Amino acid sequence: MKTQKIFTAIAIACFILTGCKTEKKEVKTENVSLAISGMTCEIGCAKTIQSKLSKKEGVLDAKVIFNDSIANIEYDANTTSKKDLIAFVDGIAGGELYKASEASHKKAHTCTEDCKEKCEMTADKKECKEDCTMACCADKKA
Template sequence: MMKFLKIFFVAAFVSLAMIACKSEAKKEEAQEQKTETLAEANPQELSLNISGMTCEIGCARKISSDLSKKEGVLEANVVFNDSIATIKYDANKTNKADLIAFVEGIGSGDMYKASETTKKADEKSCDADCKKECCTKTEAEKKACKEDCTMACCAETKKA
């Protein structure tokens, strides 16, 4: 009985080792293919204004998830509050018109409208009717230092 258990455990160990080696080889092969694909890629970036989103989880995440799975898309970021999607894609595999059509086809097909914009998801800007102090300042006023500021950038400005 003891010999049988030893033989069984040795056979199980050898089997597991072989399976683990095969899966590790597959991972390495997939990584090599991904590296080759990125080297051959023609990366481009597209910002889309998306109307029709009603929530962050159901809409923005769904669009981001679907875009991430689309062939040729390297990265997709959808910001619900700004209604902006920033998409990095391989121009060898897809194009702007295809990505816009893809976004508009998500859901029931008439739920979202997408159009190209120059604003990116991480850029902040003021609305035309914004009356907040930060929005009404000119660029020079925004960069001006306060009298009691002790930051290095202000110290250099005061010396000049």
């Protein structure tokens, strides 16, 4: 009788373990660049928006570039959408400070370490030198 209870308990445990498998949802990754107006500082505004976006359900990665007023967001299209992300940014800080819209398809300017070094960029000076011929500075010149 005792062995029958043990076998029954093992059988129930096996059914529970095999029956509780979670299905993996396929992630449909998409990217969007949002132009954000109303940011006045890098730490209080840009970092706050980036932090809140990173915590939003469906957002896989978020980078807010203060100097360009752009948020580059990688997200799961099964969970959220461009429209939801724009509304989310618009609603940060009570909805009165920031206004987001889909940016043009031009890639935001990001400098490599090599470029920063050759253009003598520092924390205070983030602009490319006038005579810089690096490809990364080409889109920063008029």
